Amino acid sequence: MIRYALRCEQGHDFDGWFRSSDAFDTMRSAGHVACTRCGSATVEKTLMAPSVPAKSAAKPAGNPVETALAALRQQVEANSDYVGLKFADEARAMHEGRTASRAIHGEARPEEARKLIEDGVPVAPLPFIPRQKTN
Structure with a gap:
């Protein structure tokens, strides 16, 4: 895994x-x-210093970040419904009380996610792409 320092066109790091x-x-x-x-969605990498561990601090086999991401993915998939590209509509409907609340995950275009956040709908990006495909 690679960690990048990023900056959007608005200057947010x-x-x-x-x-x-x-x-x-x-x-x-x-x-x-x-x-x-x-x-x-206009995002660029910024300058950053590489993280190079000392030999004595070398980690044992198995990347802890990958392990944590795999555990998070497993938790999300086991405890929420995948709604695909209907994520924004489903999240808004639950927020407005038009459907029963439940844990969901899915996909949304950046402008849809931005609108949800602006409207106070509690959403958060996941650090992985869903395995399911909607098409």
């Missing part, structure tokens, strides 16, 4: 974790990398 440099480029090109504050 945030971090993102990616499987590789190519994964970052692919996700950004597809519009899946967005500012955590304003939802802007």
Whole structure:
């Protein structure tokens, strides 16, 4: 996993974790990398110092970040319903009381996510792409 320091067009700084440099480029090109504050999909990498552990601090086999992400994915998938590209509609309907509240996860375009946040709908991005495909 690679941690990048990122900045959106509005100047908001945030971090993102990616499987590789190519994964970052692919996700950004597809519009899946967005500012955590304003939802802007115009995001660039910024300068950052690499994290190089000393030999004595070398970690044993097994990446703890990957382990934590796998555990989070398992928890989310086991305890929520995947609603695919209907995420924004489902989250808004629950927030407005038009449907019963339940734990959901899915996909939303950056502008949809930004609108949900602006309207006070409690949502948060997940650090992984859902396994399910809607098409």
